[in-house]
Amino acid sequence: MSQAGFVGGQYQPLSKEQIITIHSAALKILAETGFTYENGLEEVLDLLSAAGMMVDREAGRIYFPKHIISELIERSPSRVLLCGRETENDLNLKGDHVYLGTGGAAIWVLDLNSGQLRDSTLKDIYDMGRLADRLRNIHFYLRPCIPKDIDKELYDENVFYACFKATGKHVMAGVNDEKGLDTMLNMAAGIAGKESDFLERPFASVITSFAISPLKLCTQSTKIMMAAVRQHVPVALSCAPMAGSTSPITMAGTLVLTHAEQLAGIALAQVVSPGAPVLYGGIPGMANLNNLGYLGGAVEFGIMNAAIHQLAKHINVPNYNSSGLSDAKIPDAQAGWEKGMSTLLVAMGGSNYVHHAAGMLDSMLAVSYEQLVIDDEIIGMSNQVLKGIEVDPEHLALDVIDEIGPGNAFIKSKHTRKHMLSEYYTTNGVTNRKKYERWVGDGSPDTWDRARRIAQAILSESEQSYLPESVDAWIRKTYDIRLYH
């Protein structure tokens, strides 16, 4: 039974007028303030110029006329299909359909056995992938951390190998360069049989942080983005301004800047490859004004990420953004309330592809196996809200009420047994509802303890490789794979 893709949109922080105001303001920014760019983007400048943008090479500015942007974004598909290896894990990204999963380029891991913080490794990417694969409410696997134990040149082949081996859910990651994109495509084609099979049912995609906020094209990421759209590899056009630091301190100012950056990115993608599947990837965030780091758990993060989906929906492009970040350092109550609130807000907002939603701690810096288990629960509960309440003859249960009769009990009814598991959210086990004495008898386990037991149990199950032996062998022969058994 699918536990994903439910329809959100119940929470709409922006009114229709506000959406139009922000959209017009974003077009004004692009027409009058424009973008700047790093060195090495001559091809992009030529393409944009030929498509009608005003490029001032002396001042280093690109101006996007409103009517051209508006026409270009029409070409972007209103639905993007990201696949799992099997159709049951497919992500039908459109409208207000909501999917949530892991993500982040964390550099530390809370060790599952010692509870201490340490550097993240390639094996963590594999093990977290295995854990995410078994958790019902994690809808996709975006690599959660950086493999700091291997050389940077080996990242792309190893990250994708670890993800492809660990899970049958959709896999997403960034790549170092265009060569990394080719590596991913080649590996995926090998798994699918041939490249066209993969592109028809893409079980992997990439992220390109093409814009350095505010309003600057990043050479490396833009080139990767162009290579991706040319080959119709689905790509998330990521930008992540921080209010007060790389965008205005105000929410409206951050939203308009984020939207402007996305409009420019989508326009560029459609100039390069009309009809290419892209995800609107604006992630409005906040700077921690006490230390200029990234702020994770503010409630306004949830508000803004619900709002940015409204803006993406306004131009009919499926969106990628975030929820579930927290500034807590361990799986504690702060992590609970911050993640609970932001994930609920963003799910109810209707965002299509919500990453960072499982496993992150200390804003963007750390991941935790136990937190992954806890966040699976939070996502599951949030999804349940989207399902709403069924009111039909079966659920109204008039005949049952009449049959049981006034003054009697429903506990023995067949109707109760028929609906008890499907009507309500079923915990993954981390939520404790036992009587007090039982809980004490179990060792008075707190949330962190209970999540640890579940994570350890799942990870000790036998490994199931999602790579057939022959494919695994071929990959290991072709690339320098550092994931050992």
Add this chain to the structure above:
Amino acid sequence: MTIYQAIAQALAECDQVKVEQSVTQALADGCQAKAILDEGLMGGMEIIGGLMEREEILIPEVIGAAEIMADVIDKKLKSNLMDEDMNPYGKAVFATVRGDIHDIGKNLVIMMLESAGFELVDLGVDVAEDRIVAAVKEHKPKLLCLSALLTTTMPMIETTIQATVESGIRDQVKILIGGAPLDEAFAREVGADGYALDASHAIKVAKDLVMVSEAD
């Protein structure tokens, strides 16, 4: 509370009106401009530095305070100060290393060091080693401050320090490094003289390094 403490407190509270009133009062009472600067205004920035270290003040407030200080010096004290009074710690050259375009942290440190009595030369971002060496030769600073924010640009710190060795200017300057992926161990490895965790830490380390070089 002395008049200097009152000035320091007012600055720590970012109250420009109160700062100006207290400074005016101090001048009227016959206090020396240098003492007002050192004990009053810089005293205020020290309080702020302490709050910054404990993450108990918002950075925009820190920037606001530095602007108030610069404004008050300009309006009320400059005519009574010598250059050495303003910049007792001498010159510092700043750069974000080649390949790296991050500068928010660096700019905060520059602002704090300026308020603490350094004279700043900012080379900007993505600065090649030869430009840095040329700037050190031209400005003859006591301090060279290098910033890198990416694990991929960290190696450029070592390359830059190497360039100063090769051009024979390494011992003319103390090198201080900073940036999120760096730490003390890395600083020792690459031959830097000091490492600063954040802007408030940078003030302490920078002053210590300059004192040491004076003693050399």
